[in-house]
Amino acid sequence: MTKNVADIGELTGLQLPVERGCPFDPPDAYERLREQAPINKIRLASGGEAWWVAGHEEARAVLVDGRFSSDKRKDGFPLFTLDAATLRQLRSQPPLMLGMDGAEHSAARRAVIGEFTVRRLAALRPRIQDIVDHFIDDMLATDQRPVDLVQALSLPVPSLVICELLGVPYTDHDFFQSRTTMMVSRTSLEERQRAFAELRAYIDDLITRKESEPGDDLLSRQIARQRQEGTLDHASLVSLAFLLLTAGHETTANMISLGVVGLLTHPEQLAAVKADPDRTPMAVEELLRYFTIADGVTSRLATEDVQIGGVGIKAGEGIIVSMLSANWDPAAFVDPGELDVERGARHHLAFGFGPHQCLGQNLARMELQIVFDTLFRRIPTLGLAAPAEDLPFKTDAVIYGVHELPVTW
Amino acid sequence: MRIKADTHLCVGSGQCVLTEPAVFDQDEDGIVALLTDHLDDQSAAQARHAVILCPSRALSILQE
Ligand code: HEM
Ligand code: SF4
Numbered sequence: 001m002t003k004n005v006a007d008i009g010e011l012t013g014l015q016l017p018v019e020r021g022c023p024f025d026p027p028d029a030y031e032r033l034r035e036q037a038p039i040n041k042i043r044l045a046s047g048g049e050a051w052w053v054a055g056h057e058e059a060r061a062v063l064v065d066g067r068f069s070s071d072k073r074k075d076g077f078p079l080f081t082l083d084a085a086t087l088r089q090l091r092s093q094p095p096l097m098l099g100m101d102g103a104e105h106s107a108a109r110r111a112v113i114g115e116f117t118v119r120r121l122a123a124l125r126p127r128i129q130d131i132v133d134h135f136i137d138d139m140l141a142t143d144q145r146p147v148d149l150v151q152a153l154s155l156p157v158p159s160l161v162i163c164e165l166l167g168v169p170y171t172d173h174d175f176f177q178s179r180t181t182m183m184v185s186r187t188s189l190e191e192r193q194r195a196f197a198e199l200r201a202y203i204d205d206l207i208t209r210k211e212s213e214p215g216d217d218l219l220s221r222q223i224a225r226q227r228q229e230g231t232l233d234h235a236s237l238v239s240l241a242f243l244l245l246t247a248g249h250e251t252t253a254n255m256i257s258l259g260v261v262g263l264l265t266h267p268e269q270l271a272a273v274k275a276d277p278d279r280t281p282m283a284v285e286e287l288l289r290y291f292t293i294a295d296g297v298t299s300r301l302a303t304e305d306v307q308i309g310g311v312g313i314k315a316g317e318g319i320i321v322s323m324l325s326a327n328w329d330p331a332a333f334v335d336p337g338e339l340d341v342e343r344g345a346r347h348h349l350a351f352g353f354g355p356h357q358c359l360g361q362n363l364a365r366m367e368l369q370i371v372f373d374t375l376f377r378r379i380p381t382l383g384l385a386a387p388a389e390d391l392p393f394k395t396d397a398v399i400y401g402v403h404e405l406p407v408t409w
Numbered sequence: 410m411r412i413k414a415d416t417h418l419c420v421g422s423g424q425c426v427l428t429e430p431a432v433f434d435q436d437e438d439g440i441v442a443l444l445t446d447h448l449d450d451q452s453a454a455q456a457r458h459a460v461i462l463c464p465s466r467a468l469s470i471l472q473e
Contacts, residue, residue: 064466106420113421113439118430346428346462355420357464362423 020395024262024290025337030054030325039309042320050078050299050318051311054325056332056349058309059298062321063354065308068300069101070356077301078318094236096243098356105355111225112240113359115165115218121362124164128367131160132374140378146385146406150257153371154405155181158252161367162245167217168206175202184250186403203241207234218244248360251294254394254401255364256371259287261402262339263372265388269341270376277373283341284368289348290339293400295324298352323349381409410453411471412460414441418467425463429455441467 020027033040038055053059062068073091097108135153159180168176182195207219214220219241226232263270273283298321306313327348328336351358385406392403421439432452434442448456460468
């Protein structure tokens, strides 16, 4: 049976992204929608309509199905997360793997997955540990209290990890870190745009340098690979580097901050993790599920008529898969509202599902594990310097997080 | 139990390697490689879990 918009009355006009409650819980509307049906039609604030996938099983089914396109440039794509300017920019640049489909996507992704294997990432572990220790050394060296953990740790760690991945020389680390921080901070639009332009110019130049003087890094290996295939495409490498930066920086940073908030506000959970670092990997999975910071980035467009989850979706219709709703679906997770570091559930969708499932997921996992282990080991008395409910949560952003996180010890 | 990995479907997420490194590996290019296809009971339970977690449905159970 197909539900239509008229059936869902009060839920029409759902403003996306929706403000979370409490501040950790998903918006109330999520639960109402999920209880109504695993897939509903909603009206977007922009005026259009889209299907809203609320159930865990249905979310997996949609994301793995090749009849749904990721190409945000197509007419009818449910674009509540992109403004007109970003869309124009998207259309003027080479397509990114994030927005590709089928064989084209597979080729683009296969060119780089060798860089993100579990084994290759394990080799990066000592370097990431050094980076984390370095910023915690700096925290411990200052007398200043409180310290804003976002600036002191959450933002710089993933920025330097991406430097490592891309082969940004040491002398440029300060530049890279300051511009990446600027790009995601609450400064003026002009300042953010300037940081963006400076970084883009920098990466362009970095790749030119690596074309003549290759190093031992992802970009140099991509250059060699493309040359071997006879197609050195400078512009596509600039786009790739930028994709890794934009997909991997703010996400990981926000997850570091929220993870710390989640653990500090659940002291018994934190105590369990501190007592046995072997629990950290599972705690990371649970924090990823609980916060699902990238909710809503998994939108798609139907390219054919599809019968799925009890509804008939027509070619050309938009579909928004809510990973947060899926990750709080009681059919898939017992007591989903409980943060339980010993839940042992890895079937959450915080990194998506299907062919686009996060390319950097195992890097992100490792960064989070190292940060939480090291931070609570080296600063065991760490605590929030403001009540959790007063923190400036990023209620209006596509990627959930906190703007500031004052901590003390 | 016997298991099958479809290297054309694999998207290199590494979920299987995280779940049961005694059975699953990734080659240089990040694509799944089976280390063995005859699994003992303990590995079989883990491998079943990997089949569920695999984001591209590249893994299947051939024989219980
Ligand atoms: C906690 C941190 C992170 C979260 C929550 C996250 C989340 C996601 C999600 C949900 C997707 C799927 C999008 C879709 O299906 O349309 C995705 C894709 C992607 N992520 Fe992440 N991500 C994180 C960290 C990273 C890191 C560290 C990197 C790399 C350095 C990265 C690189 C990518 C790339 C390249 C894609 C596109 C993959 C494709 O289209 O095949 N991410 N991420
Ligand atoms: S879990 Fe699936 S997609 Fe990921 S590496 Fe293993 S076989 Fe490939």
